[in-house]
Amino acid sequence: MAENIHPIFDKLVGRGDRENILKQNSRVIWMTGLSGSGKSTIAEALERKLFKNNFFCQVLDGDNIRSGINNNLSFELADRLENIRRISEVSKLFLNCGVITINSFISPTIKMRNMAKEIIGPDNFIEVYIKASLEMCEERDVKGLYKKARAGEIKGFTGIDSPYEIPTDPAWVVDTGADDVATSVDKLYEFLKPTLTFE
Numbered sequence: 001m002a003e004n005i006h007p008i009f010d011k012l013v014g015r016g017d018r019e020n021i022l023k024q025n026s027r028v029i030w031m032t033g034l035s036g037s038g039k040s041t042i043a044e045a046l047e048r049k050l051f052k053n054n055f056f057c058q059v060l061d062g063d064n065i066r067s068g069i070n071n072n073l074s075f076e077l078a079d080r081l082e083n084i085r086r087i088s089e090v091s092k093l094f095l096n097c098g099v100i101t102i103n104s105f106i107s108p109t110i111k112m113r114n115m116a117k118e119i120i121g122p123d124n125f126i127e128v129y130i131k132a133s134l135e136m137c138e139e140r141d142v143k144g145l146y147k148k149a150r151a152g153e154i155k156g157f158t159g160i161d162s163p164y165e166i167p168t169d170p171a172w173v174v175d176t177g178a179d180d181v182a183t184s185v186d187k188l189y190e191f192l193k194p195t196l197t198f199e
C-alpha cells in the first residue's frame with residue numbers, strides 16, 4: 001500500500017545511493033591558477049592516481065568544456081563568469097552522480113570561485129591553488145600564449161592585462177615551483193584520500 005501512496009519515492013535514487021555503489025564520497029576538486037601553472041598536468045596525473053586506487057573520477061577542463069557546452073563564450077569578464085557558472089552546474093550534476101570531479105580552470109577572481117562554491121555547496125568544494133609565479137609560467141609558455149599576450153595579439157590575458165586573485169584560504173596548495181609533478185600529486189592524493197574514502 002505504501003508504494004501506492006508515495007510511488008515517486010520508489011523511483012528516486014539519491015547521491016548517497018550512488019556513492020554507496022561507487023564506494024566513495026564524491027567531491028569537486030577545484031584547481032585554480034595562472035595559465036601554465038600546471039593545473040591540467042596535475043589534474044590528469046591526479047585522475048590517473050585516483051583511478052589506479054579505484055576512485056571513479058572525471059577531469060573537466062577547457063578541452064571538454066570550452067569546446068562543447070561553452071563554445072559560445074568569450075574571455076570577456078561576463079562570459080568568464082558564465083563559463084564558471086555553467087561548469088559549476090555541470091559539476092553539481094556529476095557530484096550528485098557520485099563522481100569525483102577534478103576541475104582545471106584558471107577561474108581568476110575570488111568572486112567567480114565563491115560563486116562556484118555556492119552552486120556546488122561549500123562542503124563539496126575543495127579549492128586547490130596551483131601555485132607558480134607569473135615569471136615561471138611565462139618562461140614555460142606551454143602554448144605560446146604569453147608571448148602573444150605580451151605582443152598585444154591576445155587581449156585580457158590573465159596575469160598580463162587581466163587580474164588573477166590568489167586564493168586567500170585554499171584547502172590545499174600545490175607549489176609547482178618547489179615540487180615535481182609526481183611529488184605534488186602524491187601529497188595531494190594523501191590529503192584528499194581520507195575525505196574521498198567511503199566508510
Ligand code: ADP
Pocket residue numbers: 033034035036037038039040041042104140142175176177179180181184
Ligand atoms: P595549465 O593547465 O595551468 O595552463 P599546464 O598543465 O597545461 O598548465 O602546463 C604546465 C606546464 O608546466 C607543463 O608543461 C608541465 O609539464 C610543466 N611543469 C613543470 N613542472 C611542473 C610541476 N611541478 N607541476 C606541474 N607542471 C609542471
